[in-house]
Amino acid sequence: MQEKSSTLNIPLEELKLVGITGSTTSTSEAPLILVEGMEREVREEDVVLIENLNGGLILAVCRGGLGIDDNLRVGSYSPGIAYVRSTGKSPSRAKESYHFMLSFIGAVADGRVKPNDVIVAPGSRVYAFRGTSHNPLQYLKTEKTLLAGYLVREPSWDIPFDAAFIPYHIGVFGATGSGKSYLTRHLLIPVLLKAGYGVLDLDWAGVDYAPYFEESQVIPISEVESSPEAFLSYLMDRTRNFGYRGETSTLSMALEEVLSEHWQSLVKEASTPSELLEKLKDLVNERLKGQPKEGDQKSKHWIDLASMRLERGLSKLPLEEVETFMGKVGIKDLIPRQGEVSVVDMHRASDVAKLTFFLTLSNELLTRMYRGEMLNLALVIDEAPQYCPHEPRGVQVETTDRIKDLCALGRKHRLCVVLISQGIAGEIGINAAIRRNLNTQFIGQIHPLDLEEAGKRLSPYGIKPESLLYLEPGQFYFVGKMNPSPTPLLISFQVAS
Incomplete structure (x- = not known):
């Protein structure tokens, strides 16, 4: 045992035994049978350690908890059911058991986590980290990881973010009130700044970002110059x-x-x-x-x-809309340098004016990338379905195509496109061709219409889509390339004053 624990640099005696693995196991998941009494302590999304009888140590996450009692199995007659019906009391608890399905993070070797390729033996001991001073997520760190946020219920466990995959683009999804803008302001933007990116935030309604930054960082859309192509698109659409x-x-x-x-x-x-x-x-x-x-x-x-x-x-034409095209600040001056944040307050403009402004901005970014420039820029697009909906119409056809181009070129020119949306797919979500480019996703409390799409992304890891309906505001599943863990992690973050 001591030899095994040396790979983890933690004596197993300091961890709490919570159960053993049951049958049937594999290289990516295993059922956990809880020791009596542990059902009151172990929670869904807890990180545990498997001491594999076939050799090695494996980090895993508890998912899909179940409580089973054969005496109380419904759907057919049994003595237990008869006892409940006649007395109103529960029968013997001798056949009661509690289970979780463990979704593997990876095998721990030499202080680091690697993909597990060894079948976990049934009967292997499982230990919990909760309640100890040890943070198992530290073994996910690499040279390019940045730390931010924390694992839900463990505020001292920092979440590692792999900065190498920032240009592979990010999606933030959650229903109204799920905390999307808070996640972006208090977690994503600080991570992007630490990674050496400038951040340009397009605040569609002017209420989610503009009021929370310094006045010098906020530019009203009416002060930004427009291109003749953008004004022509506006005229043709509006009339x-x-x-x-x-x-x-x-x-x-x-x-x-x-x-x-x-x-x-x-x-x-x-x-x-x-x-x-x-x-x-x-x-x-x-x-x-x-x-x-x-x-x-x-x-x-x-x-x-x-x-x-x-x-x-x-x-x-409403004169206040036309005025938004008469700005004097150049698009080039709008784009922030590395480590800086600029917010475009778009609340005074019409929807068409906002979209045509985006066409002007995207033209500038694409031109720079065609010239071979490294942008070192994160473009945060609030209310993404307004730009690239499920079925684009009018100017949205052009903006959808521009976002596709930005995503395609951005990976090689350090441009990160961050799309924020209430829905994932369908009428409340974003275009499927765009969605496929978002290789990192934060999925919070969702709308019931998104259950099917969320299931496609999370069900393979043992996460029931229905559980996303009950997530608390500020809780998000962290999925994809920037997550060093192959299985999603349920994270949250501190809200700075």
Whole structure:
């Protein structure tokens, strides 16, 4: 026993014996039969140590607890059932037992954890760490791990994060009130900063992040310059293509030409949104009137109709929305340096304006990556289904494609895309093609509509999807590449003042 414990640097005598493994075992899981009385102490998600009779020590997590009593088995007649019905008392507890299924973290050797490839022998002793001064998660550390958060019910057990997999992108999922923004502010952003990333946070509603950072770190979306392509997308979406059936028309071509040539001067010279629209209307009308030439089939009737639709469409635009496109802060100045945080407060803009702003931002990031730059940037996207929904429409088709491109290129250019969403899949979730790029996920309390999708991710590790409906706010399953443990860990975090 002493030789085995030396690989763990912990005397097994200091740990508490809680049970033995039952039948049937494998290299990745084993049933645990609890010693009498331990059912009151051992909890789901507790980390335990298996002293394998076939050799070696294995760290594991308790999952899927069950209490069984053959005297009380329902569905058929038994003397125990008859006794309960006639007396209202429980029968003998001689046939009562309590079980967990152990999901393996890995085998401990030379002070580190490696994948287990030895079948666990039934009858192997199982020890609990809870209540001792030993943190078993320390054996998951590597040279590139960062410590943050803690294992649920063990505030002193820091969680290791493998920083090498940060550019493989992150998803944070949880229903309203699950603590997604708290997790992002108090755990994810500090980890990203420690890893040498700058953090650019797009705060969709302006309430989850902007109020919690210094004023110098927050930039209203109305102060950020926009591109002519973004403003054109906004115009066509907001006016429904000015009443034309297709996206391409005489008016849309004239608008595109004018904006590409005069956008910078329009923003610079116009002092108000109404003045900008008036100048734009004059330039487009001038362009339209100059289109018919001798031999052209375009008639004056169609030009007049386009001019009328232009005036009607521009007059319906809310001026406060147009103002969000008149910012002077350059996109390049918006992107933070390593170790810094910038938050874009988007609450004053319309949904379309927010999405077209994202197109401008993503253009800048993609251009830098095409040039071969290492960005060292984490792009945190709040309310991700607004950008890349299950079935994108309108501008969302473009934003979904841009996020795909950012994810594909980001892995090689140190860009981490962090998507925050109330739902995982379907109508309340994000696009499946995007979801497949999120190689690290934090899954908190979910909506019942997400049970099936959560089950696909967590059921192989013995986690019942139904249990996610009852998670407390601030509790998340940590799954994927950044987790050095192959089985998910239920984590939480301290909320800084």
